[in-house]
Amino acid sequence: MSAGRPAVFDRSLETLAPEGLAAHQWRRFHAMAREVLAGNSFVRSKWQAAGVSSADDLRGWDDFRRLPFTVKRELAADQAAHPPFGTNLTYPLERYVRVHQTSGTTGTPIRWLETPESWAWWARCWAMVLAGAGVTPADRVFFPFSFGLFVGFWGGFEGARALGALAIPAGGLDSPTRLALMEALGVTVLVCTPSYALHLVETARERGLDPRKLPVRTTIHAGEPGAGIPSVRTRIEDAWGARAFDHAGMTEVGAYSYECAEQAGLHVNEAEYIAEVVDPGTGEPARDGELVLTNLGRVGSPAIRYRTGDRVRLAEAPCPCGRTFRRLDGGIRGRLDDMLIVRGINVFPAAIEEVVRRFPAIDEFQVEVFRDGELDEVRVLVELEDPSGVRPIQEAFRQTFGIRLQVAAVPPKSLPRFELKARRVVRR
Amino acid sequence: MSAGRPAVFDRSLETLAPEGLAAHQWRRFHAMAREVLAGNSFVRSKWQAAGVSSADDLRGWDDFRRLPFTVKRELAADQAAHPPFGTNLTYPLERYVRVHQTSGTTGTPIRWLETPESWAWWARCWAMVLAGAGVTPADRVFFPFSFGLFVGFWGGFEGARALGALAIPAGGLDSPTRLALMEALGVTVLVCTPSYALHLVETARERGLDPRKLPVRTTIHAGEPGAGIPSVRTRIEDAWGARAFDHAGMTEVGAYSYECAEQAGLHVNEAEYIAEVVDPGTGEPARDGELVLTNLGRVGSPAIRYRTGDRVRLAEAPCPCGRTFRRLDGGIRGRLDDMLIVRGINVFPAAIEEVVRRFPAIDEFQVEVFRDGELDEVRVLVELEDPSGVRPIQEAFRQTFGIRLQVAAVPPKSLPRFELKARRVVRR
Known part of the structure; x- marks a missing residue:
């Protein structure tokens, strides 16, 4: 990659104009819908309930937006009723060559099967992350x-x-x-x-x-x-x-985003995903809300209008890198189910981390959450040799959130370390 | 696979008559030799010293058998001199996509790089193991x-x-x-x-x-x-x-053998390997001796006439399964460097294990080796609740080896367990 010239993994795809991109997505979605309706009983019964029993009923984006959302607890219930792999499968089990399971950070682990084609698709999506x-x-x-x-x-x-x-x-x-x-x-x-x-x-x-x-x-x-x-x-x-x-991805939907050399938020890989942002309460389109994804390359076990639970904000301006794929400003801003309400103020753990990490003396921290009626009360434990370092952190929280959070120093190396996803929020 | 009819993964290859197989091997070896001589300085310098500087110098199997053996310590020395990957590489580093390292059971770990092609070849060799x-x-x-x-x-x-x-x-x-x-x-x-x-x-x-x-x-x-x-x-x-x-395989050579439904020893995958058995002392052909392998599908980092250190015996009769690939009777009978000489008798740890495993009460065991001049002295620790169980084990050793071995009972669960290769021989 020569200086000043951003690497584009597949220029023809990554720089498509909006109409070209929408046409590309629709073509792939429609082909997938036909195959999924033929073989996938999980999707078929959801769509039939919504009045779609044939791919011919899907004539355009308005029809797409009438398709039901998919949420994690449906998948969990389906797998509990049809163990071990559930019914969100388009092909007979013999066609699948790999299995994965969600990390279990939010409830029951969900299993996901891959065909040779969908596993190659994962590799392609991630190659785009690396190339970016x-x-x-x-x-x-x-x-x-x-x-x-x-x-x-x-x-x-x-x-x-x-x-x-x-x-x-x-x-x-x-x-x-x-x-x-x-x-x-x-x-x-x-x-x-x-x-x-x-x-x-x-x-x-x-x-x-x-x-x-x-x-x-x-x-x-x-x-x-x-x-x-x-x-x-x-x-x-x-x-x-x-x-x-x-980078952000999920077992349920795949590796859907990447950063480019500009590092101005996460590009959604719109060649492989249809991305929507909706108001988490109403499900209506929003600029700042919950990310909803449909993947286009995992026909054997698709996620269609999947509510990710991730809070995002769409960037307004085009990216200087030249890619036309939309960007999530600031990446994933938090998980909707992570949100704490402290004295009436929404506080995301990611925002707490942003403050704590400004203090180089702190190697690790933990957020203790106590329930106070309907509201959360928070105590932030920070590893600090010298307890007098607590004061400036409290002040930084006050400036960020407009409220005081309790901060307590604990000895260096006393809090847990994490190889995979950190679990720094502890409910007492 | 229908009853009584053994599965053959690729009938055209696995049932080739000896002349057809030799011709297949020679064709592949010669093509590989050309490519390796062009790019691989490790092989080139070894062969040049033996008078082979062009693939045209290799006119038949007699020339093949004049090529020098490759031994592990050469590879270790080469990697020590040219870290981290040594010079047994046919292509520029950019061509390689995976790296592996030997387990370190016998000395310095050796690294091995794979190209996309050689990694697909590994998968194919192992698919044959699974199909078998x-x-x-x-x-x-x-x-x-x-x-x-x-x-x-x-x-x-x-x-x-x-x-x-x-x-x-x-x-x-x-x-x-x-x-x-x-x-x-x-x-x-x-x-x-x-x-x-x-x-x-x-x-x-x-x-x-x-x-x-x-x-x-x-x-x-x-x-x-x-x-x-x-x-x-x-x-x-x-x-x-x-x-x-x-199944037997090695990082240095790949997955070279498999069992068929007859389970009558290990078939060498002769479509992908040239196998020789030699007297470990003289290097001359033998029926019972050290296995020497040349792989044909790993051009990027080949093993040519590699002395495996594995002791094998070639089976005489053809296998009832119909495959023509030669068999190693009893699989790998031991590592040459594992051999113990106890009061003048050759004792392989695998033979000790064969005896110990006949006793169902014993979950785990360990072989302690003491040096007694040029000879080894052995004590076998067996996990046994009841020490009176030691006597029949001693008797079984005496019948197998013609000598008495010390056997001592140790408490159940007191010896180490192993996820990968067990290390049950301990030198004191």
Whole structure:
């Protein structure tokens, strides 16, 4: 990628004008609808209840927007009633070659099956994430990830291979061993959660190593909103001497977004997804609300008008990178079910993290939530050697939220560390 | 697969007559030699020293047999001199998409790079292993394996997908969670080391579960000679209510062998490998000796006349399954560097295991080796509640080896358990 000229993975797709993009999406959606209606009893019964029993009933976007939303608890109930894989399957079980399971952060894990085609589609979507961050076949991409049933960075691993980069699997190893491997193998790209990138930094420093001396030039993050939070991104970039890129995806819908070299929010991969933003209460279109996604390349187990539970805001201006895919300003701004209401003020954990990460002395923190009638009360525990450091943090919270939050210092290394998604909000 | 009719993965290859097979191998070897000589400085310098500087110098099998052997310490020295990947590379680094590292059971780990083509070749070789064991697209294949740098069951995982079966990755989980997943997902095929299959049985029984009640009908093993040792195989089959299949492969050469439904030793995949058996001392052809392999599908990082260190014996008779690929009678009979010399008698750890596993009360054992001048002295620790059980084991050793071995009872659960390759021989 030459300086000043952003890498575009597939120019013909990524720079389509809105009408061309809509036509591309409609063509793919309609072909998928035909196949799904023929074989997928979960989708068929939902659509029939909404008056759609044939793909011919779908004549345009107005019809699309009348299709019912899909929500996670329907899928969970379906899998409970039809174990182990449920009925959101377009083909016989023999056609599927992989299975994944959600991380379980929000309730019952849901299983998802992949056909060879949908798994190749995952790899393609992730190759776009890597290409957006400037990864090339010359890169050595490190995945410190437990390759289990949670899809996590599996897709990234396949995507690195699809792109032609060297994909390095580092499951089942402790952090010091992983750091040693990164050094020995000359790793240039690190793919992990923001929390784990910071945990590796801690581990390195405990051993007298400076992560900036490693050849890592790019880090790519998912699993938490972290890399989209400016103070977290800055902390990761400073510690690694690298550029940190955000990505958001979900087991249920796939790897739907990526950052480009401009790093101005997350582009939705509109070649592979139909994205809507709706008011979480009414389901009506909104600029700031819940992200609703339909994927176009996972015909065997689709997500159609899936309510992600992610709070996003659509960016207004086109991206300077030249891509026409719409952007989510600030990435994922929080999970709707994460929202805390403290003395009448909406407080998202991501906003708390943005404040805490501005203070370099704090390596880890935790948000304790107490219930006070209908409202939440919050206490933020921060790892601090010197308790007098609490005061400026309180002041920063007051400026951000307009209310006082309790802040308490706890000893360094006393709070849990996380390899995958961090769980820093604790309900007491 | 219909009863009585063995599954053949690719009849045209697996039943080639010897001349056809030799011609197939020669064609592939010669094409590979041309490409390797052009790009691979490690091979080029070895061959030049042996008088071969062009593929045209290779006119037939006599020339092949004049090519130098490759041994592990050469590769280790090459990688130490040219870190991190050494010079046994036919293409520029940009062409490689995966890296693996030997398990380190025997010395310094060696790294091995894969191109997209060689990784697809791994999947194909393993698909043959699975097909040999009767696995079909209807199967759900479970991989309780830490997906790290050790290639281990990575190839099997890719092979299951290549075959169209459901490949279930179970890295980063403990044994009780894995058992619960096997039950929840209706697993029909388990792929792991023999030791881990037995460890899962112990774990199940501690929880009051009977592994025979799970739908597992086939187990496939590698990493240790276990599944080729009759008493170990019987124990696994009885505990799981399944048929246990053996497989042998190596990071350095790939997945070179498989069992067919006859389970009469390991077939060498001669479509993808040239196999020789040599006297370990002289390097001359032998029926019972060291296995030497040349792989034909890993042009980017080949192993040519590689001394595996595995002790094998070629079977005489053709296999009733109809495949013409030669068989290793009894599978891998031991590692040459594992051999113990006890009072002048050669004792392989695999032979000790064969005896110990005949005693169902023993869940785990360990071989302590003491040096006595040039000879080894051995003490076998067996987990036994009742120390009087030691006597019949001693008697069985005496009958097998013609000498007395020390046997000592240790408390149940006191010896280590192994997820990957067991290390049961301990030098004191």
